[in-house]
Each structure stands twice: as structure tokens, then as C-alpha cells.
Amino acid sequence: MIGSFRKDGNTSRIADLIKEQIVSSAHKEKITVDIEKIQLGHTDIRICRGCRICFDRGEEKCSLKDELLSIRDKMLEADGIIAASPVYVENVSGIMKNWIDRMAFNCHRPAFAGKIAYIFATSGIGSSNNAINAIKTAFSTWGIKVAGENKFRTGELMSYDEMKTRYQKAIRKAAERFLRAIKEDSGKKPSFYSLLVFKIQQSYWQNADKHQDTIDYKYWQENGWLQRSCKYYIPHRASRMKTITARFIGIIIASFII
Ligand SMILES: Cc1cc2nc3c(=O)[nH]c(=O)nc-3n(C[C@H](O)[C@H](O)[C@H](O)COP(=O)(O)O)c2cc1C
16 A cells, blocks of 8 residues: 555655565565555545545445445455555655545444554655554554554655665565564454554443444444453454553543543
């Protein structure tokens, strides 16, 4: 998922180099990989109208009949997702942010639990922290495990040669980390933040007597996530201590929200 309009820009180039490395590392391990690059700026994903229909009636009912859901379906089929944005004014690009906004129904009905992601940002000379955090927060809330992240200072436009010289090690690490996370199925080891978000939402819906006719409530109920014994969207392998702490803090935060 590339959040730049520049088809041959820095973000796309770094993604190409990571892809090359993934293919080469996978080949050595006799693993076949199939990677599709999606340039969000060149897909038909229209601007979120803020009508809330996706929240209230379901994403299928969105009046914007564009490519959002077919891209979502591809993500659901994939073992892992690499998402990257150029830094625009200290944050993600508008293209990336609009995609995140259009996918916001996943914050209510997280469908990606167990998936792995690697995220990166490219910037001129400035900080990529906000951009990385914006993607990371969205992904963690959708249930995606962010297995790694990186920041590349690439200026206006860096050549492949310079990228290779400057970032060869980081690119190799990114590819290896992504592949390893998939092989180890580390989506089943959720972050503290994901466990926390789960508990806050679980507490909310367990006490949402007045909202039992909403699709969100039904979704949580049908998935079995409202049962007291349920600690996460899927059976997971996070440590007991991490899970207990996240749930404890989640209950406290939820008590202020509910
Ligand atoms: C509208 C705009 C805003 C930008 N804002 C920043 C910024 O705040 N900080 C920074 O370091 N670079 C900034 N840049 C530079 C880009 O982040 C950088 O060149 C990036 O690698 C471009 O990626 P791309 O070629 O994939 O589009 C900006 C570029 C544009 C076009």
C-alpha cells in the first residue's frame, strides 16, 4: 500500500527494493511469494463523506461504489501487508489518510486480527514519527500486528543506486523481519496496544445494553468477543503478564468512557 501519487517516487522505490529483497530471501528458503503493489493514489478510492453509514449500516452500504472494498478483500486474503507513506507536513499524505479514514469501520469491527504488517515512511529531511504513528495506530486498532517499521530520509528524489548504498542494510532487515513475522505467525502475538484496544472495546460492548441492535454489537457478539473468557479477537500467544496488564488498564480506561 503506497500512499504517494508519484508512481516512481521515493516511497515506491523503497517498496520495490524491499520487495526485491523479500523475493530473494524467500527464494533462498524455497518459499514462493506473490506480492501486489497497490498505489493508493492511482486507485479509485474516493474521499470519505463522513456520513457514518459504514459505521451504522455496514461498509457494504457505503454510497461510494469504488475500489475500497475490493482492496480490503485483497488485504484480508494476504498473509502480510506493507504500508508506506511519504511525509507531508509532518504526517502521512492525504492519500494515505483518506484511505485510513475510509477504512475506519475496521476500528469498530476489526477484521484483520492475526495479520502482519511492516510500515515505513519516506521524508525529505524531517521527522517521520507522526506518519509512522498514524499508520501504526490505525493498523493496531484494526487488529493488525505491526512487525516492524522504518524511516527513510530520501530528500526530493533519491536514485535506486543511492538508496541501495545508503539503505541496503535497512532494506534487508525490513524484508527479513516481514518474512520472519509471517513464518512465525506473529500476528498471534498482539502488541500491548492491540490488547488494550480490545479490552476497552470489549468492556464498552459488554455494557452497551442500549445498543444491542447495532451492527457493531452484533458483530462483537457473533464473533464471541463479548464472552468474559475471550481475551482477544483470536486465540493468541501474548504473554500472560502483558495480557493481564493490558486488560487491567483497559478496564480502567473503559470506566471513564462508558
Ligand atoms: C506536499 C509535500 C509536503 C512535504 N512535507 C514534508 C515534511 O513535512 N517533512 C519532510 O521531511 N519532507 C516533506 N516532504 C518531502 C517528502 O516527504 C519526500 O520527498 C518523500 O520522500 C516523497 O515521497 P514520494 O516520492 O514517494 O512522494 C514533502 C513533500 C511534499 C510534496
